[in-house]
Amino acid sequence: MHFFDTILPLALVALSTTNAAPVLQAAAGSQPIPNSYIVVMKANTTDEKFESHRSWVSSKMSAEAGVNNVGVKNDFNFDDRFKAYSGIFDEDVLKQISDDDMVDYIEPDLPVKAHKIIIQKNAPSWGLGRISSKKAGSKDFIYDEGAGEGITAYVVDTGIDVKHPDFGGRAIWGTNTVDSLDEDCGNHGTHVAGTIAGTKYGVAKKAKLVAVKVLGCGGQGSITGILMGINWAVKHAREHGGIRKSVMNLSLGSSHSPAFNAAIKAVVDAGFFVAVSAGNDNIDASKSSPASEPVVCTIGATDFNDKIASFSNFGSAVDLFAPGVDIVSTFPNGANEALSGTSMASPHVAGLAAYLMSRENISGGYLCERMQRLAWDSVNGAPMGTTRKLIFNGGRNGEVLPPKKSKKPKVPKRKKVATVPADCPSLPRGSYPAAPSS
Template sequence: MKLFTYLLALPLALAAPILEHRDKATVIPDRWIAVLNNDIESTQLESVLSKVTSHLQGTKPDNIWDFDGFRGFSFGAKGGLVETLASAISELAFIEPDVEVTTQEFVAQKNPPWGLARLSHREIDNSSYTYDSSAGEGIVAYSIDTGVYAEHADFEGRATMAKSFVQGEETDGNGHGTHTAGTFGGAKYGVAKKVTIVGVKVLSDEGSGYASGIISGIEWAVNDMEKRGKARKAVANMSFGGLRTSNANNAAVKAATDAGMFVAVAAGNSNLLAELYTPASEPSACTVAASDASDQFASFSNFGPSVDVVAPGVDVESAFIGGPHETAVLSGTSMAAPHVAGLGAYLLALEGERSPQDLCKRIRDLSTEGAVSGLQTLLTPNRLAFNGAKE
């Protein structure tokens, strides 16, 4: 995985800060993300963008984001123009480089699926998955990833590949998004077996994407949720990330949760503090670390106080691309997060709507405390996800 972080550059007097990137390999040359101050309303956006275009010498922003809690745009420009823009536009909160973001999985050998059984029992030695028949019915689950192979048999016609923000790619040619969607919503491999699955492609078939594209995908999902009237009845899975800080990515996730979308995110696969990663470091998201079939904390999993819960993430079998019955076994916090996205959908259908923050707390409260061995220290919660079956 390519890792990235930012440092705060010395800003011009009274200018919006320009965030500088430490790992040049992941920066998209001359590509930028600008986030507006929180007090900027939709009615002011057109005026701000007009000033931006003027200062960019006629170059127009190419992505414009306008949803409650997050307004901004992406654009192409050389460094000198960026400094001018930061100094001239008082409505700007900050500008940061557009960067590459990657998936959070490893490929592993084939083993039988086990994560669902573990999710529905307090004890480890069980081979059945016990769940209420509501099974996420009436809840919408967004796969913000490499896309979804909607024709897979495990989705039973409940999935759509709805929107792509990757130029020239309209389907899942990677498999990562299909796999994670299968874990949260497949008929055989999924936690919430009746959920409506919506694929939003923000990562390419190579498994990487731009932060600006991810923000566009989040905005689209929030708008779609609101059009469906599903606020507080929707979940999203985001199994990607990189080193902090992408302030824009975290801000977009917070805007989504504020709008009523429960967001499960992967803690990361670098055996480091999840606090160092985005969107794993976003407090409003439900951040998920990984364990294996013996309840051992995964050797690759990130850890720390940002982690909300641990879930199965090693040798997880799920739906895959290539045919309607194809499967693959993958490992990573990418595989752990959709167990919790599915659990969120399951609980919303079973217990009724609640805020994303309350839902993450409910998942923590239900979890089995002290079940995971080999857990990294530094205040990592030892809580293994559990669906509350038969309790």
Template sequence: MKTVYCFLTVLAPFVLAKAPLVNRGVSDGIADNYIVVMKKADSKTLQAHYRQIHTTSQRINDGNQGVVRTYQVQDFNGYHIECDNATLESIRNNPGVDYVAQDGRVTAQSAIPTNVPRSGPTANTWGLGRISHRDAGIPVYVDENNAPTFAYMLDTGIRVTHQEFGGRAIWGQNFITGSQNIDDNGHGTHTAATVGGNTVGVDNSTKLIAVKVLDQNSSGAWSGMIAGIQWAVNDAQSQGRITRSVINMSIGGPKFQPLNDCVKSAVDAGMTVVAAACNYGVDACTYSPASAPEAITVAAVDISDTRPNWSNYGACVNIFGPGDNIYSAWKDSDTSYQVLSGTSMASPHVAGLVTYLFSREFISGQTEVNNRLIQLGTENKVQNPNGSPNLIAFNGNKDEL
């Protein structure tokens, strides 16, 4: 089976128009760090470019790292480089380079923490009830049991020993330099348990895989997110489970084309990708990964089916999920819980529903999954959708059909 790597390259320079440089000078930019996206080329050409750029950047010896990491996800080829302006210009003049984007910061999309820690799985999990009933206000969750599936959680990590996971959560990969394989923020544990916790999860049979791309402050970089996607796709392919796997990204930042392109390649490889719409009360099309056409982008509703004013909206949204005052597992101990709000909380409700549909209905592929979510979704209940599809995620509870 084809593996997914992430890497880049260099070609003989011709006098051609420079590759565009985008995202430079934005407030969240990381100085001297760039994502270089390559045009389609064979692996020999790409490897030649990689060697050339690596040698050049090392020779300059100006304190920059040079090529930090290479990427290949299906047809997406590129690399992350830390370099000076002269090296950057030589890269842009290479005819094999499609475009270059300055790297930047990305954050978890958990907003308005309610700060209500609890000691056990006894609180109101209204979001689970919402996605298994047509009407709001019914707290009982109705589900069915079914076949193994996998959720790759690109987040702050997971407290894998928490009682909600029952041994189904494992560590996959850590892309935060110098950090331990722990969730030192809590966001990742919370979202993972919403996907697949024993008592607070949508699908309590799925296996959860921690891919740490955010630090203790729930902050990361686009370069790390792309690396996380690449790792997840490679791992799912190598294990022969990509059609039964989902990536959840309760993460966002201003629209970043390299990430959107990488999401497209991950979906082309067979992965399903779910993303938070983000929490700025604006058009989701201005944020990534929310704006990636291939992602299933999730906006939030509260317990009365109203879109909170902090939830993004618009044509890039695919569906709504419960996102206000969501009770789920927390990092502090194996029995700790917390209530949080945000599209970060809405996205894992849908990611869990995706694995649920994989295992119960044996569907696969982003298009088939998205079509099924639309077919099942509860229509015309959202108050103030503001141009978004008026559709709330629903799990197909037969008593409600």
């Protein structure tokens, strides 16, 4: 299996006429998916006009006699905040689409990668102890016994091994937009899910998990596939417990994409908390999506000494840092494994969001700010213009701190504090999956 470490940033160039919607093209070096496009509608487009436009496009494509697998493939409507569709179109139809006054812009569909770099066996677990302590080196994880109960975390990734014993029956399969294999053959999503809500390895130990598979066995997918996945998650959350009791994690990214950013902004505006990994290319996170979208909570990675990880992206787009080096968590088939990457940092924050959402009754739109106010200014080695804030769950000297004064809803009565060891056992002897090449 091979996870690409670098995808060149997307330079966007308008190719259309003055009155037409711009068709954005990837600059040389990027790798858009051939003939596949995402068409984004203007904000004032009604459902009726959207449907009429799609029907018109379909009628245009029906003229392509004998051509299979072309035309509109998927449509997206996030609470009327973001309307778009994707499909395969030839140049003539694309030009006619761009001439429609309802179209805002068109962009090529892009590859998306999981943000993961290395595997190291037999590494100690330290992330949980770190996020509940003032200083590095603590071996205890201090947390409120509520532990995210009543909150659902949507893991937009390679899937989840929902039968892993560390999930205690709290994980379910949601949807699959990338292939026909409803399992985590990529391993990445199961590890992420364990850090969010595993019984042993998780931050929010009582939260529920939903697998939203958008990346295949090699950790690769498309923006279209991800839009399909998050569209499903929004609808599912609305039907099961509510968006304001839900968090989402995306430990993945692509070159900069306006459509990707606009879609994920619509998800946050609808009430979701969304944590995303900053990326592992040691570059400014503003060059990738969805990390560059201002309303998401973008997470960089630190090591054991609170130093920014050598691979972590940085810059003003990063909101918080979390442990991301040699993080032990769940792995398919009942195993555990140590991985490094901003993919491992982001689920610490998604788990903390679920934990705080449950304990303090905070809605998704306020959670990133709440965590920034709780965080320690302890990250060292970050470039100028990058935050130094390392997440903290509020545990100090065996106590869970009350929230600072804010415009958030009233905080419920604090529950008893529980303390558990954060150390994870060494991996048992045996055979384990090989590390992906870097």
